[in-house]
Amino acid sequence: MEDGWGTLCRCRASKTKLMSLGRTISACVLLWTMGACGTGAEAVSVEHGSRFDRESGQLAVDTEQGVDEVLRKLRRVRYRDLPQPYVERTEQNMAPFKKRLARRRYLEVRGTQRLMFIAGRFRIDDFLAHDEVWRRHNATYDQSEPQFLLLDPKLPRTIVRLQNALRRRELDAEAFDVREAFRPPRLNREDGGASRSRHIYGEAVDLVIGDINRDGTADAADKAIVLDLLEHKLVRNRGGIGRYPGSQTIHFDFRGRRARWDSY
Ligand SMILES: [Zn+2]
Numbered sequence: 001m002e003d004g005w006g007t008l009c010r011c012r013a014s015k016t017k018l019m020s021l022g023r024t025i026s027a028c029v030l031l032w033t034m035g036a037c038g039t040g041a042e043a044v045s046v047e048h049g050s051r052f053d054r055e056s057g058q059l060a061v062d063t064e065q066g067v068d069e070v071l072r073k074l075r076r077v078r079y080r081d082l083p084q085p086y087v088e089r090t091e092q093n094m095a096p097f098k099k100r101l102a103r104r105r106y107l108e109v110r111g112t113q114r115l116m117f118i119a120g121r122f123r124i125d126d127f128l129a130h131d132e133v134w135r136r137h138n139a140t141y142d143q144s145e146p147q148f149l150l151l152d153p154k155l156p157r158t159i160v161r162l163q164n165a166l167r168r169r170e171l172d173a174e175a176f177d178v179r180e181a182f183r184p185p186r187l188n189r190e191d192g193g194a195s196r197s198r199h200i201y202g203e204a205v206d207l208v209i210g211d212i213n214r215d216g217t218a219d220a221a222d223k224a225i226v227l228d229l230l231e232h233k234l235v236r237n238r239g240g241i242g243r244y245p246g247s248q249t250i251h252f253d254f255r256g257r258r259a260r261w262d263s264y
Contacts (some may be wrong), residue, residue: 053117060121062164064157070118071153074107082106082148090131090184097185097200104201106148114147119156120163120174127151127181150182150202154254158234165229166212175210176226179249198240204253218248226250
């Protein structure tokens with residue numbers, strides 16, 4: 001609590017997101033100058049930084065129902081109602097993807113909706129396709145173009161369950177990051193993803209695991225904790241787990257059947 005800067009400024013949003021970064025810094029300055037770090041803010045845990053969003057007042061999402069409430073705020077769009085230039089640019093009209101994608105409902109993310117927390121303090125933004133529109137939105141204040149998101153609700157719900165399980169074990173529930181989730185066909189191809197990757201359908205997420213056990217390093221021991229929870233509690237036979245030994249990355253998805261692999 002005393003080290004207001006050190007504690008508060010570990011906010012998640014301080015990634016490469018200029019807009020979020022600006023907000024994070026101003027939130028830190030504001031809270032620090034107000035002396036709010038240790039007093040008068042009991043409802044808001046500052047263990048890892050502010051548990052609410054300064055702009056919206058939104059609390060971190062700690063329940064599966066909370067995830068669903070956030071998802072309900074987003075407009076649903078049928079495949080055939082998507083803007084055609086978007087569909088073409090992202091190659092979602094290409095075989096063999098189109099057939100499966102055509103049955104999906106997309107979430108429309110407009111303006112600052114992308115900054116809403118959806119699982120813990122992970123934001124909608126963390127699950128969006130990291131394409132040129134996403135990069136532009138992160139690099140500038142231009143938020144004019146809506147983004148469309150495929151996201152199996154089981155993914156953010158599972159992240160919430162993972163965080164709660166880690167918390168119950170008195171581990172660091174926030175010491176991991178969402179690297180990538182939805183990857184439309186073109187992005188998946190350019191990123192070198194598997195040709196039938198579940199990321200294409202918004203059914204998969206990649207995590208990067210940090211110092212879960214708080215021993216000072218992010219290593220295989222931290223990863224083993226998360227893998228164990230995914231294997232025995234969270235995914236089990238309902239989906240795939242990419243274990244990628246030698247890295248801090250884990251993939252999981254809900255493909256409806258068991259799959260395990262170790263190499264990319
Ligand atoms: Zn993956």
